[in-house]
Amino acid sequence: MNRKLKKYLKFLYSMKFGIGLLIVIALLSLLGTLIPQGNDPLFYEQNYSKTISEIILTFDLDDLYFSPAYLFLTGLLLINLFFCSINRFRPIFTKSFKDPSLEKFIDQKEIFVRIRKSDDFSSKIKKIGFSKLKNKKLGSKEVYYAFDGKIGHLGSWLTHLSIIIIILAFTYGKFKGFDEFVYGLPGEVLSLENEDYDIRIDNYKVLFRKDYTVDQYISDLTILDKGGRELLSGKSMVNQPLRFDKFNVYQNSTGWALDAYLFKDDKSYKEKVLYNSEVFVEDDQKIALQLVDFYPDFTMEEPSKPTTKSPFLNHPVALYALFYDGVRVDMGLNHLGDPIEYENYTFVLKDPKMFTLLQVASDPARGLALLGGLILLIGLFLAFYINPKTLILVKEDTYDLLYIGQGKNDKAFTIKKDKILEELEVD
């Protein structure tokens, strides 16, 4: 391979490059928290100067975390970590699971110190974590040794691996998973866009506390196949989704829906369930009624600000907007049952009930991401708290030779080790 290419490849999996990428990713992430994400282009045009909004929209800074630049950098980080892990795989695994050559240590005479023979040697070395020594005869010499905590070498490698797994799991989940919202009233069967299943809402209730704050939203649901066969029944509540093997159903939100009736020339013309914020458009878009808001227990205690005293249907009032030929012609409060009239049209709103808004999501790599998280924790624990230590004691006639080493420059260990050597070392 060309030397220059080799150099570039080496740089690609170097620590320097990895850290540089992390810094750039951190800075870009920071930028993403300063620019509101995921809004319409109009939002940026209205809230920023022309130049800045153009920069935001040109460089996809409005969807920064999924912009080509961010994905490219994450991809490079993935490559960096992957090749770094491959490169370090053999030496790290050898270090982690195989004792190093004892002979090589013995040959380095300068690393040993002469110590006097001591009866409490075992208790002394126990203080620095060596509880059991192995024994081997090397030539005429009796050697006692321990290579403890070798697994600690694996820590950083596992940490790298875990980040690779987490990034891949997140990416795979984004591509292979889905996320959609459906809403409806009890008794309705809702079709899903992304899966060949339906969800029937069997019941829906909202539990209130004494102060009328919401304690829980509960949807009783049944998942059906396209033939109408019941596959799973259960509850979906906030923090407790209904888990089906193909997707999960999350209790997301709620609102009010009314039965809306339209009369034309005093004759029944159309009727529909009108959900909060929804528009009832009819007669070739000539007439439309929007349910702007709904107050189950209406009050005007604060002038000019309609509100509700409780979540219960004691005094139901709807705030509506009426459109004729695309122009808003009326807006006001409607006591349910009272007619809303314009020209030859009449709307009547009745029978309010709460609907449930469900989020249906699937992320096939959720478990993999969790596994990545667990590996990360194990890796960090090994990296921070398992210190590979070596002790070699060579028995000699008058004195013994001792070497104590460590793999992670742990100062507490060094202090303890120095203390032991101070006590045993021959002047």
Add this chain to the structure above:
Amino acid sequence: MDLFKVESGLFYLALAGYFIAMILYILLFVNKKESLNKRAKNVLLVSFALHTLALITRGVNAGRIPLSNQYEFATAFAWGIGLCFLIFEKKFNFALMGTFVSPILFLVIGYAAMTDKSIRPIMPALDSKWLAIHVSLAIISYGSFAVAAGISAMYLASDRIFKKNFENLSLADKETLDMISYKASAFGFLLLCLVMITGAIWAEAAWGRYWAFDPKETWSLITWIIYAIYLHLRKSKGLQGRKAAIFSIIGFASVIFTYIGVNTLLPSLHSYI
């Protein structure tokens, strides 16, 4: 008995105690008298006990673990700094650590004192065991980072400190300060990973996704990257001393922004915490 008043009384007593402890630690720095060290430590210990009682009282009064709004997290965060400080102080036992950590503790509890203390029912999304685990871990993690930052500040100021004459005071050498700061950062980082993992599990159950680049999540990631770079460089390139201390302080600044800055300056799903 009005538990809210009891909690409030205990909280303000603890706040006053932390303030006195901070002043004593500063006087210790100025006057170099061993007796001040003992007094400061005792006052801080009593304040911590009062603070613990205040948190327990709030938990009893609210009927839940009190970790669900700005005030509750701020006061628990200060408690976490107090706990980590006492643990590290007991383990390494040297004077002046409090001079650098107690101001951080006082600032955080001071922030708590300025927030709304009323007990409100929690929204269903916050009624989760994962929330309790997630936030409890965050308190200890952030507390460790605070101790690491305080000790790092002490490290940076150590040339000045050691030039002064501190008779009878057990002062740590620079190497030990560096080691304690590293140990606190490493412990905090391990817990930060757990915070992010438990937060992801909670987010998945509540919102149907475990990571959504919400500003709080993103700032946690930024904090994570800062500490990851620091600890990686330390492990593989032996980074220590002044540069390590600066990293630790920058990391803690990011922690503070993740907690206070995101809540006050950026829109986030986590704005209640």
